[in-house]
Amino acid sequence: MTNSIREIPISECYLVIGSNTTENHPVIGSMIKNEVINRGKKLIVVDPREIELARYADYYFQIRPGTNIAILNGFMHVLIKEGLYNKEFVQTRCEGFDEMARVLEKYTPEFVADICGIDNPEDIVAAARLMARLKPMALYYSMGITQFISGVNGVKSTANLQMLLGNVGIAGGGVNPLRGQNNVQGSCDMGALPVSYPAYQPVASEDNKKKFETAWCVPNLSLKPGLTILEMFNHAIAGNIKAIYAMGENPVMSDPNQRHVIEALESLEFFVIQDIFLTETGQYAHVVLPARSFLEKEGTVTNTERRVQLMHKVLPPVGDAKDDWWIVQEVAKRMGAQWDYKKPEDIFEEIRKVTPSYGGITYERADNSIIQWPCPSEDHPGTQFLHKDKFTRGLGLFTPVEYTPPAEEADFEYPMVLTTGRILDHFHTGTMTRKSKVLEENVYEGFVEINPNDAQNYNIVNGEVISVSTRRGSIRIKAKVTEKIKPNTVFIPFHFFEACANVLTIDAVDPTCKIPEYKVCACRIEKVQS
Amino acid sequence: METITLTIDGRKVKGETGQTVLEVALKNSIKIPYLCYHPKVSKTGACRVCIVRINGTILKASCVEPIAEGMTVVTEDEEIVKIRKFILELLLSDGDHNCLYCDANGDCEFQTLIQRYDIQEVKPSASRTPKEIDYESSNALKRNENRCILCGRCVKACREIQVSNVWSFTERGSETHLVADDGKRIGESSCVKCGTCAQLCPTGAITFQTVIGRGSNWELTSIPSICIYCGVGCKIDFYKNRDNILVKAMGNYTGPNEGHLCVKGRFGFDFVHSEKRLKKPLIKKNGVFVEAEWGEALNLVASRLREIKDKYGPDSIAALSSAKCTNEENYLLQKFIRSIIGTNNIDHCARL
Numbered sequence: 001m002t003n004s005i006r007e008i009p010i011s012e013c014y015l016v017i018g019s020n021t022t023e024n025h026p027v028i029g030s031m032i033k034n035e036v037i038n039r040g041k042k043l044i045v046v047d048p049r050e051i052e053l054a055r056y057a058d059y060y061f062q063i064r065p066g067t068n069i070a071i072l073n074g075f076m077h078v079l080i081k082e083g084l085y086n087k088e089f090v091q092t093r094c095e096g097f098d099e100m101a102r103v104l105e106k107y108t109p110e111f112v113a114d115i116c117g118i119d120n121p122e123d124i125v126a127a128a129r130l131m132a133r134l135k136p137m138a139l140y141y142s143m144g145i146t147q148f149i150s151g152v153n154g155v156k157s158t159a160n161l162q163m164l165l166g167n168v169g170i171a172g173g174g175v176n177p178l179r180g181q182n183n184v185q186g187s188c189d190m191g192a193l194p195v196s197y198p199a200y201q202p203v204a205s206e207d208n209k210k211k212f213e214t215a216w217c218v219p220n221l222s223l224k225p226g227l228t229i230l231e232m233f234n235h236a237i238a239g240n241i242k243a244i245y246a247m248g249e250n251p252v253m254s255d256p257n258q259r260h261v262i263e264a265l266e267s268l269e270f271f272v273i274q275d276i277f278l279t280e281t282g283q284y285a286h287v288v289l290p291a292r293s294f295l296e297k298e299g300t301v302t303n304t305e306r307r308v309q310l311m312h313k314v315l316p317p318v319g320d321a322k323d324d325w326w327i328v329q330e331v332a333k334r335m336g337a338q339w340d341y342k343k344p345e346d347i348f349e350e351i352r353k354v355t356p357s358y359g360g361i362t363y364e365r366a367d368n369s370i371i372q373w374p375c376p377s378e379d380h381p382g383t384q385f386l387h388k389d390k391f392t393r394g395l396g397l398f399t400p401v402e403y404t405p406p407a408e409e410a411d412f413e414y415p416m417v418l419t420t421g422r423i424l425d426h427f428h429t430g431t432m433t434r435k436s437k438v439l440e441e442n443v444y445e446g447f448v449e450i451n452p453n454d455a456q457n458y459n460i461v462n463g464e465v466i467s468v469s470t471r472r473g474s475i476r477i478k479a480k481v482t483e484k485i486k487p488n489t490v491f492i493p494f495h496f497f498e499a500c501a502n503v504l505t506i507d508a509v510d511p512t513c514k515i516p517e518y519k520v521c522a523c524r525i526e527k528v529q530s
Numbered sequence: 531m532e533t534i535t536l537t538i539d540g541r542k543v544k545g546e547t548g549q550t551v552l553e554v555a556l557k558n559s560i561k562i563p564y565l566c567y568h569p570k571v572s573k574t575g576a577c578r579v580c581i582v583r584i585n586g587t588i589l590k591a592s593c594v595e596p597i598a599e600g601m602t603v604v605t606e607d608e609e610i611v612k613i614r615k616f617i618l619e620l621l622l623s624d625g626d627h628n629c630l631y632c633d634a635n636g637d638c639e640f641q642t643l644i645q646r647y648d649i650q651e652v653k654p655s656a657s658r659t660p661k662e663i664d665y666e667s668s669n670a671l672k673r674n675e676n677r678c679i680l681c682g683r684c685v686k687a688c689r690e691i692q693v694s695n696v697w698s699f700t701e702r703g704s705e706t707h708l709v710a711d712d713g714k715r716i717g718e719s720s721c722v723k724c725g726t727c728a729q730l731c732p733t734g735a736i737t738f739q740t741v742i743g744r745g746s747n748w749e750l751t752s753i754p755s756i757c758i759y760c761g762v763g764c765k766i767d768f769y770k771n772r773d774n775i776l777v778k779a780m781g782n783y784t785g786p787n788e789g790h791l792c793v794k795g796r797f798g799f800d801f802v803h804s805e806k807r808l809k810k811p812l813i814k815k816n817g818v819f820v821e822a823e824w825g826e827a828l829n830l831v832a833s834r835l836r837e838i839k840d841k842y843g844p845d846s847i848a849a850l851s852s853a854k855c856t857n858e859e860n861y862l863l864q865k866f867i868r869s870i871i872g873t874n875n876i877d878h879c880a881r882l
């Protein structure tokens with residue numbers, strides 16, 4: 001997030017796009033609800049499913065999955081056409097406006113409504129006017145923007161809109177992606193990415209190579225960017241990747257196209273995984289190492305607003321389980337590393353030295369105060385919101401972005417659109433929540449949401465087990481007939497191994513950041529003959 | 531904002547415009563008792579327990595009384611004590627408070643005040659009627675309305691913090707009671723089980739169902755940590771008993787969540803005590819996993835990785851890091867793969 005959770009009360013208006021906030025980031029969802037319901041703030045929601053927030057929205061757009069860019073362009077088209085954008089901000093803080101304006105010309109409300117499959121184009125105009133009138137507006141998004149082959153462009157569009165409105169660099173505004181896992185932000189910051197060292201310092205740079213060779217006392221760090229998860233699997237099948245070392249991941253459940261992942265894991269010569277349970281993925285390992293759970297360890301995590309917080313040891317470890325860092329160090333030592341970390345804080349002190357944005361953060365500060373990176377030095381208070389007086393690159397760059405259709409569109413053979421996501425009571429692959437009494441009791445099986453119209457056409461009743469298939473596979477799953485979902489579209493949460501959505505999803509990826517297109521593929525539903 | 535100076539119990543203290551007498555007093559460790567007030571919800575001044583004497587004359591509910599320059603406040607005198615006792619006795623006689631059976635015993639704001647004001651057993655009031663006890667309908671919450679003091683915190687918690695508007699009061703006078711969704715049982719209502727009402731309830735009228743461990747409140751220890759689920763990063767006080775079994779999770783007020791939690795953060799922690807937890811390293815031998823000692827497992831991992839690196843080169847090895855692990859662990863794994871293996875093949879589930 002460019003901005004902070006505690007700024008929610010400062011915003012006058014919220015645009016929530018591709019985020020089912022009340023189920024996936026419930027505490028933030030409630031904060032937004034409080035402002036809208038109890039304090040009369042305005043809300044605009046864009047989502048293919050009629051999520052809870054849609055009920056309280058002043059304008060709600062039930063778009064076809066994968067058409068975010070079109071509607072964002074539509075809002076901007078209106079803002080420019082009616083001269084409602086923040087001209088001062090655009091002139092003094094940004095560049096690239098003219099090229100973008102040219103691209104936006106054709107995104108008239110009618111043109112956009114047609115792409116998005118919505119029948120209220122006049123609301124696009126009204127919503128754009130509302131955005132222009134109410135400052136600051138905060139934009140929130142989540143995987144509903146990013147999990148497309150056009151994910152990177154979707155993110156650029158959100159930035160375009162907020163810059164056009166002058167809602168960047170001010171409290172209560174911002175472009176605010178909601179991170180799905182408790183430490184995704186931190187894993188990226190720490191360089192658990194194929195292209196960068198900690199703090200996003202590119203690996204393909206001689207300077208960075210030297211810097212880290214010195215810091216780590218090693219010769220010959222590689223300049224060649226590494227592979228992303230999905231590439232690793234492709235290369236495993238092709239025979240180029242021979243071994244995988246996994247620290248608590250469950251790609252068999254979480255990655256698109258499950259069969260492909262299994263094939264990849266089976267082609268490895270060596271696969272080692274450290275985790276707290278023997279997961280669906282662990283079954284394919286040669287060695288499984290027992291790790292400690294979050295309540296048995298100490299260390300820092302970084303939340304969606306860049307706030308670094310300290311986790312404490314609450315419980316003693318289970319059996320012979322060990323800290324993940326200890327396990328990595330023991331393997332490293334056996335392979336020649338001269339490491340001698342005695343506790344997580346020793347590692348953190350090293351992190352501070354090589355990660356400029358974390359330089360001023362200490363365990364003490366993380367535990368006792370609100371501290372958000374960038375925080376370069378110990379006398380720096382941390383950064384509540386980014387881009388205050390200037391952007392990292394100087395001027396904010398408008399990037400013209402065209403709407404492009406998803407990789408796989410509905411056709412004669414697969415006439416429906418499948419979209420996937422999470423629900424309130426469960427998390428990701430269900431490894432933890434499905435072993436939780438209350439959560440598992442609340443929702444104990446998977447389901448597929450179907451619009452009543454489609455249910456009628458296919459002669460399907462609520463609760464009936466049906467089959468859902470795509471070009472990659474087929475599952476049996478209970479139908480949940482609901483108005484929440486758009487006609488011709490179905491939704492499946494991916495937490496349930498018994499009815500695993502990722503048997504169906506497509507492994508097409510965004511060309512730049514390689515995010516898979518979980519949010520849309522073509523599918524077919526069928527009645528199961530009994 | 532303007533600074534305002536006032537005197538509370540003879541002490542000069544400072545506050546800001548918009549603050550109430552109670553807020554300034556609490557900030558200065560002056561302990562005015564209260565029941566309906568809670569810093570995270572709106573104030574109504576309903577319970578009257580927090581009355582104080584303003585400028586030597588009138589009695590006011592301090593939780594709603596704005597501070598003023600030069601104001602003098604007395605937080606307790608003979609008359610105030612009498613009124614407080616009267617209110618507490620009335621509440622006692624209208625309810626049924628048998629602490630022995632109550633989950634809040636030892637951690638009950640009402641009990642604390644009963645002790646502070648040295649109240650002895652009172653007779654049930656003539657108008658007292660047995661109220662709803664519902665320990666079954668919800669797997670998250672337990673209710674015993676006989677312990678309800680009608681403070682309204684639960685109503686406000688659900689309206690202003692969770693914003694699901696489940697609770698409301700119905701009927702009047704001695705018949706006043708709480709209903710979920712216009713008369714449903716809590717388990718059949720639209721409650722999303724965030725548990726905020728139970729966290730704010732000053733008595734044992736709304737408590738948590740047992741998730742895994744139990745224990746008397748004075749035996750529990752609490753340690754703060756961060757929720758393992760979504761990216762909000764809620765700070766949670768985890769309570770465990772003397773056997774190191776988790777009992778409950780409470781939202782910490784200094785975290786980004788400001789005390790609030792969702793159902794996952796509140797109840798989704800028992801997996802750590804699961805029987806299925808891995809306790810020993812496992813090595814696959816002839817297709818089946820066999821338990822091993824650390825030394826053997828680590829040696830095997832290191833030697834296999836070294837062999838593969840030597841035979842096929844560093845780029846034949848890849849690592850998957852985890853968004854559920856700490857910064858330190860992620861840092862160390864990427865350092866390992868880059869500096870010891872010699873490849874940039876590392877990624878995690880950020881995109882998934």
Ligand code: SF4
Binds near residue numbers: 687688692721725727
């Ligand atoms: S648990 Fe949460 S949703 Fe349920 S009644 Fe209490 S505050 Fe409302």
Ligand code: SF4
Binds near residue numbers: 678736
């Ligand atoms: S249930 Fe608890 S919080 Fe709600 S009114 Fe009764 S005593 Fe107050």
Ligand code: SF4
Binds near residue numbers: 025758764787792
């Ligand atoms: S308690 Fe809920 S909202 Fe808070 S971090 Fe955990 S999952 Fe997210």
